[in-house]
Amino acid sequence: xxxxxxxxxxxxxxxxxxxxxxxxxxxxxxxxxxxxxxxxxxxxxxxxxxxxxxxxxxxxxxxxxxxxxxxxxxxxxxxxxxxxxxxxxxxxxxxxxxxxxxxxxxxxxxxxxxxxxxxxxxxxxxxxxxxxxxxxxxxxxxxxxxxxxxxxxxxxxxxxxxxxxxxxxxxxxxxxxxxxxxxxxxxxxxxxxxxxxxxxxx
Numbered sequence: 001x002x003x004x005x006x007x008x009x010x011x012x013x014x015x016x017x018x019x020x021x022x023x024x025x026x027x028x029x030x031x032x033x034x035x036x037x038x039x040x041x042x043x044x045x046x047x048x049x050x051x052x053x054x055x056x057x058x059x060x061x062x063x064x065x066x067x068x069x070x071x072x073x074x075x076x077x078x079x080x081x082x083x084x085x086x087x088x089x090x091x092x093x094x095x096x097x098x099x100x101x102x103x104x105x106x107x108x109x110x111x112x113x114x115x116x117x118x119x120x121x122x123x124x125x126x127x128x129x130x131x132x133x134x135x136x137x138x139x140x141x142x143x144x145x146x147x148x149x150x151x152x153x154x155x156x157x158x159x160x161x162x163x164x165x166x167x168x169x170x171x172x173x174x175x176x177x178x179x180x181x182x183x184x185x186x187x188x189x190x191x192x193x194x195x196x197x198x199x200x201x202x
Contacts, residue, residue: 002078002079004028005079009087009175014090020176021141022175024174025169025171027172036128039071041056053104055104056068056101058072058080059098062098076100080198087175090175091175091177095202098199102128103194103195105193105195106192108188108190113140113142113160114152115151115181116182120178120201120202121202122177122178123175123182123199124198124200125175125196127194127195128196132170135167136167138166138186139165139168139186140165141164142162146159148180148181156185
């Protein structure tokens with residue numbers, strides 16, 4: 001059911017600007033993507049992170065979370081371990097555990113340029129919009145000459161030069177190894193966003 005995901009990742013071109021990453025379009029088959037959209041959790045079932053973001057945990061601290069809906073149990077069981085192996089082979093970077101959660105952002109969400117926490121080996125973001133109208137609301141990839149070995153967040157400033165925006169497009173995913181220069185962020189968005197975040201941890 002999810003074999004196309006791994007093939008699309010294997011076949012994706014590795015991009016090197018502003019740093020190593022891949023963007024995968026049509027990562028799920030159309031019928032699977034339709035089921036994903038129909039299976040998004042209700043907001044009252046999600047854990048509030050802040051005023052603009054909430055989570056629905058699938059794997060936390062390396063362990064499957066109990067009580068998730070049946071479809072997400074199936075996706076987790078059939079995809080997640082193979083996905084980790086696929087990403088590790090693609091980037092030549094290996095980890096010890098995974099984490100995954102569905103993310104819901106409401107209008108007003110933003111995050112400044114950051115490299116992700118240092119315990120991450122690989123970051124993955126599956127974009128889950130039901131329309132192609134908001135492609136400009138994706139992740140901005142930045143170039144910065146000052147590495148960040150601590151993985152702390154940063155405020156927007158002229159030091160971070162936007163190079164590209166990964167489109168917030170239906171059935172599209174972004175994957176990259178976390179490094180000291182993998183600066184990325186989201187400008188303040190006026191729309192709702194749904195994302196499946198998938199991480200390989202060191």
